[in-house]
Amino acid sequence: MxxxxxxxxxxxxxxxxxxxxxxxxxxxxxxxxxxxxxxxxxxxxxxxxxxxxxxxxxxxxxxxxxxxxxxxxxxxxxxxxxxxxxxxxxxxxxxxxxxxxxxxxxxxxxRAAISEIDEAHNLRSQLRACLQQVDRYELVEIILDWARRDPAHAHELMDSQRLSRFLQHSN
Ligand SMILES: [Zn+2]
Known part of the structure; x- marks a missing residue:
């Protein structure tokens, strides 16, 4: 009971x-x-x-x-x-x-929510596979081109910890 x-x-x-x-x-x-x-x-x-x-x-x-x-x-x-x-x-x-x-x-x-997560994940994987094949000079141009169209994110990138850590390293 x-x-x-x-x-x-x-x-x-x-x-x-x-x-x-x-x-x-x-x-x-x-x-x-x-x-x-x-x-x-x-x-x-x-x-x-x-x-x-x-x-x-x-x-x-x-x-x-x-x-x-x-x-x-x-x-x-x-x-x-x-x-x-x-x-x-x-x-x-x-x-x-x-x-x-x-x-x-x-x-x-x-189900709709999970397929959105999957789509974002797939896009990221595809993008990574493509970018890994691009040479360094071309990659810089791609990022600059992207930065011109998206200044807000470009500023964020300039201020990012990741970038500043790298710059300190190479100085
Ligand atoms: Zn399981």
């Missing part, structure tokens, strides 16, 4: 997560959570569905409290596919613990 868990909160304390995931996955999951690498597709008192953006991909995570009190979980990543409680599960569980979900909470659609 009353011993059956009613909410994921009853079965996903930080200690539970550490036990389920093991130390390594727990710590990686905590880093993803701290860096806010997740979005919820939906959550309520007994279930959550979310996405975690790892270094190169987004993985879909599901965690559910079953009627018998067991936890059912899945993640699309390699560890998740062999049924480990992976770092992405830890991240989503920690994010869930931050909020107060009850049985009436609605599921929201966050």
């Amino acid at each position: 009353g011993s059956q868990p009613q909410s994921l909160r009853d079965v996903l304390s930080e200690n539970d997560l550490l036990w389920l995931a093991g130390e390594q996955a727990f710590h990686s999951g905590r880093e993803f959570h701290a860096a806010q690498k997740y979005v919820f597709n939906g959550a309520n008192a007994t279930a959550l569905q979310g996405f975690v953006t790892d270094i190169s991909s987004s993985y879909s995570v599901d965690i559910k409290l079953l009627a018998n009190g067991d936890i059912q979980y899945s993640c699309e990543c390699p560890a998740g596919r062999v049924e480990l409680f992976c770092s992405h599960c830890v991240c989503c569980a920690l994010a869930w613990l931050d909020e107060t979900f009850d049985a009436t909470d609605l599921w929201t659609d966050a």
